[in-house]
Structures are given as C-alpha cells and as structure tokens.
Amino acid sequence: xxxxxxxxxxxxxxxxxxxxxxxxxxxxxxxxxxxxxxxxxxxxxxxxxxxxxxxxxxxxxxxxxxxxxxxxxxxxxxxxxxxxxxxxxxxxxxxxxxxxxxxxxxxxxxxxxxxxxxxxxxxxxxxxxxxxxxxxxxxxxxxxxxxxxxxxxxxxxxxxxxxxxxxxxxxxxxxxxxxxxxxxxxxxx
Numbered sequence: 001x002x003x004x005x006x007x008x009x010x011x012x013x014x015x016x017x018x019x020x021x022x023x024x025x026x027x028x029x030x031x032x033x034x035x036x037x038x039x040x041x042x043x044x045x046x047x048x049x050x051x052x053x054x055x056x057x058x059x060x061x062x063x064x065x066x067x068x069x070x071x072x073x074x075x076x077x078x079x080x081x082x083x084x085x086x087x088x089x090x091x092x093x094x095x096x097x098x099x100x101x102x103x104x105x106x107x108x109x110x111x112x113x114x115x116x117x118x119x120x121x122x123x124x125x126x127x128x129x130x131x132x133x134x135x136x137x138x139x140x141x142x143x144x145x146x147x148x149x150x151x152x153x154x155x156x157x158x159x160x161x162x163x164x165x166x167x168x169x170x171x172x173x174x175x176x177x178x179x180x181x182x183x184x185x186x187x188x189x
Contacts (some may be wrong), residue, residue, distance in 0.1 A: 002026070008011075009044070010051045012161070014039055015077075016041060017041070017057065017058055018042065019036075020033075020037065020040070020057060021034055021057075023057055024036045025040050025053060025054055025109075026053055026054065026138060027053075027089065028185065030051070030052075030181050033046070033051050033053075034049070034051060035052075037051065037057065041057065041060075041061040041062075042060070042179050043063070043078075044063040044067040045062075045063070045064045046062070046064060046065055046067070046068070046086075047062045048066045049065065049066065049068045049178060049179045050068075050075075052066075052069075052070060052071050052072045052092075052165070052185050053072055053073075053144050054073040055070055055072070055073065055075070055076065056074075056075045056076070057075075057076045057078065057185075058076075058077050058078065058079060059076075059077055059078030059082075060078065060079075060147065061078050061080070061081035061082065061098075061116070062076060062078040062081075062094070063082070063083045063084065065084060065085045065086035065087075065121070065150045066086045066089075067087045067092065067177050067178045067179060068086060068087060068088040068090070069088070069089050069178050069180045069186055070084075070086070071089075071091050071092040071093075071094075071180075072092045072093070072162045072185055073089055073092055073093045073130070074092065074093065074094045075095045075096070075097075076094070076096050077095070077096060077098055077099060078096075078098055078148075079096045079115075080098030080111075080115030080116055080117070080133055081098055081115070081116030081117070082096050082098050082116065082117045082119075083116060083117070083119070084119045085091075085117050085120045085122075085123070085165045086119035086122075087121055087122050087177060087178050088119050088120075088121065088122065088123050088124075089123075089124045089178060089180075090119075090125045091124075091125055091126050091128075091129070091145070092127050092128070093125040093127060093128045093131045094125050094126075094127065094128060094129045094130070094131070094168075095129075095131070096117050096119075096131045096159070097117075097131065097132060097133060098115050098116055098117045098131070098133050099111065099115055099133060099182050100115070100132070104117070105164060111133060113133075113134070115133035115134050116134065117131055117133065117134070117136075117137075118133050118137065119131075119137040120136075120137060120138050120139040120140075120141075120155070121139055121140070122139060122140040122174040123137045123138070123139070123140065123142070123143070123153075124142045125137070125143045126142070126143055126144045126145035126146070126147065126160075126177070127133050127145045127146070129143050129144060129145065129146065129148070129149065129177045130147070130148045130149065131143070131149045131173050132148070132150055133148075133155070134183075135149050135151070135152060136152045136153070136188070137149070137152075137153045137154070138152070138153055138154045138155035138156070139155040140156045140157060140170050140173070140174050141153045141154065141156055141157045141158070141159070141170065142153055142157075142158040142170060143158075143159055143160070143164060144158065144159065144160025144164070144167070146160075146162070146163040147159060147160050147161055147162065147164040147165045148163050148164060149163075150163040151163070151164070152165075154166075155169075156169050156170040156171075157169060158170055
C-alpha cells in the first residue's frame, strides 16, 4: 500500500513546526528564531519585531508588524489567522487561539465564520491572557493580566477579568517604539 503524498507533505510541515517548538524556539538568538519563522514557516514578520524564547506556533497565517514584541512562552495558534499590528506588546505566557470547534457539531467540526485574531497598533496584552477566536483588539487598548477575552475590545479600552470587561480608558495617544530584546531572555538589556 502506497503512502499518500498529501500525508507525507503534512508530515514534513508538522516536522517544521515541531523543529521550531524545540529546539529553534530555545536558541538564544532573536535573528535565528525570526529567520526560521520568516523563511521556513513563511510568516510575515517585520525585521524589527522580536519573538522571545519558548514560543509555540501553529497554523499558516501569522503577521507581526514593526517593533512588536512577543514575550516568552506565548502560544500563537494561527490556524484561523493572527494579525498583530505595530508596537504591540504581548506579555509572557499569553495564548492567542484563532481556531476552535463548534460546540453544537455532532462531528466536532471547526468553527464556521471568521476566526482571525486582529490586534491593532499599540495594544498591550498582559501576562497570561487568553484571546479567543475572531477577537479584534483595538488601537491602543490594554488587556489586563490573566484576562480571558471573549468579545472585541474597542480602541483605548482597558479590559480585565474572566470574561474580560471594560474597567477604564487609556488617556494617552501612544507614540512609543518598542525594542525589547534583552540578553538571553533574562530581562537584562
């Protein structure tokens, strides 16, 4: 019995994702990690963005804008698509999950409709947050640590909790440029 070519191609792609998860994501070099993501997994990542050690990636539709920072041990599930704007700070151990299953499906089908996660410029996502499929995080908004985002977040809104709810509004117009690349991911630069 011949091994189907599509299955073999899938296995080869899975090996590329597995190689990133370990050992590539643990290499203490921002440029090596980024080159792998850009040239092997074909993600659209601006050269000034930084992806810290220990991040797990899956899916084929990931875009990260200029000067955005993905901190340690984040999980980026880009099966439904993830678009991250410029100067976005995503804190450690955050999960962005752009695919799920339809809870009403008898056959455990995937969700229908748009599941891409959109994070606009200057958004700040706090440590250990969870962003669910189809969520839009607005320009300059803040998601508090440990939040579970189940609804869109408007521009400059500050949300927190499980589920995340508005708690305040950001009062400034952000205009900073992120460049967080500490030595060996030690928080010492």
